[in-house]
Each structure stands twice: as C-alpha cells, then as structure tokens.
Amino acid sequence: SLDYRMGGSLLHVGNREFLFDHTSKDATKYDAPVRALYLPVIRNHLYDLFGLFDYNDAAVPVGDRAATVVPNQALFLLNSPLVSDLANSLAEESRLVGADSEARLNWLFQHVLSRDPTAAERGRLLGMVEQSTSPEMADQRWAMVAQALLISNEFMYLP
Numbered sequence: 001s002l003d004y005r006m007g008g009s010l011l012h013v014g015n016r017e018f019l020f021d022h023t024s025k026d027a028t029k030y031d032a033p034v035r036a037l038y039l040p041v042i043r044n045h046l047y048d049l050f051g052l053f054d055y056n057d058a059a060v061p062v063g064d065r066a067a068t069v070v071p072n073q074a075l076f077l078l079n080s081p082l083v084s085d086l087a088n089s090l091a092e093e094s095r096l097v098g099a100d101s102e103a104r105l106n107w108l109f110q111h112v113l114s115r116d117p118t119a120a121e122r123g124r125l126l127g128m129v130e131q132s133t134s135p136e137m138a139d140q141r142w143a144m145v146a147q148a149l150l151i152s153n154e155f156m157y158l159p
Contacts, residue, residue: 003033052076077151087147094142101126105145112149 030039030047039047043058052072056062077083090108097107105125109117117125125145132138149155 002035005034006038049076074151078147083147083150084143087143087150090146090150091139091142094146101129104142105129108142108146108149112146113152113154 028040028042028045028047030049032039036050041047041050041058046055046058054066054068090111094104094107094111097104102122105122106116109115109121125148129138129141129145132141
C-alpha cells in the first residue's frame with residue numbers, strides 16, 4: 001500500500017555512489033511504496049519507468065513537457081505487478097461487501113471511480129464474472145474487473 005508520508009530521502013547510497021558510468025554498480029532502489037515525486041532522480045541513470053511516462057531529461061531544464069499516450073504505457077499497466085497486486089487486493093476487499101455480485105461491483109466502482117457503474121458497464125462486467133465455472137475463476141475475474149478500473153482513463157485523469 002502507498003506510504004502517505006511526505007518528504008524524506010530515498011537515496012540510500014553513500015556519497016558519490018550515485019554517479020554512474022559504464023563500470024558502475026547500480027545501488028539505486030525504486031521499490032519504495034511512495035509517489036514518484038519522492039523517488040530519486042539520478043541524472044545520468046534515469047529510472048526506466050520515468051521515461052515510459054514522459055519524464056523530462058533530468059540533465060536539461062525544461063519548462064514544459066510533451067504529453068504522449070503510447071501503447072507501451074497501457075502495456076506496462078496491464079503487466080505491472082504493482083497494478084496486479086492492487087487489483088487482487090481490491091477484489092479481495094470487495095468480498096467483504098457480501099456474495100451479491102451487483103453490490104460488489106457497485107463497491108468497486110465507488111471505491112475506484114467514485115461513481116456507480118452505468119447499465120452497460122454493469123451488464124458487461126457482471127456477465128463476464130457470472131460466466132465463471134469455479135470460485136477460483138470468479139476470483140480471477142473480479143481481479144480483472146478491478147484491474148480494468150485501475151487502468152482506465154477515468155481513474156488516471158482527474159476531470
């Protein structure tokens with residue numbers, strides 16, 4: 001789960017050990033559960049994820065950055081262990097609502113998107129979940145519903 005504390009340092013290397021060249025050993029860690037704002041930015045060794053999501057060149061001052069939406073970003077979110085773990089946790093937490101699929105779907109939508117599902121969304125998603133032939137498959141499909149909500153444009157961007 002996300003660490004909501006602000007500030008602090010996540011650069012856990014000694015002085016000058018964060019400078020990189022072709023002979024350097026990478027001691028930088030990006031696995032802290034914090035917003036990207038708090039991750040270290042090593043100018044000549046930028047975190048790969050930053051490049052995927054339009055982070056500026058850290059060695060050059062830039063007043064405005066280009067915005068792109070490319071398939072690589074969607075593929076990252078679809079295959080990300082972080083997003084998958086969050087989706088599984090949400091699906092598991094939605095079980096506490098009860099066995100009623102419609103109530104569970106409403107809870108997921110309210111929890112992730114702060115709204116109820118439309119009739120079309122409800123029909124499509126409940127249809128997918130109710131086609132499950134085993135409890136394990138149903139659990140997987142609830143996790144897929146949660147993942148779809150987490151990687152949706154509606155979740156990513158504030159109106």
